[in-house]
Amino acid sequence: MDQLLDIxxxxxxxxxxxxSLIAGIGLLTFPDLLTRMHAATKPQVLGFLLIFAGLAIHLRAWAIVPTLIVAWAMQLLTAPVSAHMIGRSGYRTKHAKKDTxxxxxxxxxxxxxSTSPVTGAIPVVAERDAPGREER
Known part of the structure; x- marks a missing residue:
């Protein structure tokens, strides 16, 4: 039984x-921002899950399982959010290939x-044009 668990x-x-290696290779080889962003998030989260599952089985201690679950959950929550923010900023700064x-x-x-009217704008009055200010 121990040999089967070790395998x-x-x-x-x-x-x-x-x-994780595939994610790293994808970051180096993919041509544009959006495909690199995909390579950085998708396989990395699954790689962490597999590593943490192997670690939990290897340690055979229930005390470490909640810590591994929290670590994987944080990775699962932060990777898509960071990829989303990187993708939006890359799109707005024209680093994404929109033709693909x-x-x-x-x-x-x-x-x-861009076509909606700007609301809440306060006109700025220059100091020299302010009413009540006298010329010297």
């Missing part, structure tokens, strides 16, 4: 490391924002 741990760790997009939903939102 399972080895397989999980190797697969997790392979997923299948569907460009963000362009419609930005076009609506």
């Amino acid at each position: 399972l741990v080895a397989v999980l760790l190797i697969l997790g490391c392979a997923m 997009l299948f569907s460009d939903e963000l362009r419609q939102v930005l076009d609506e924002e």
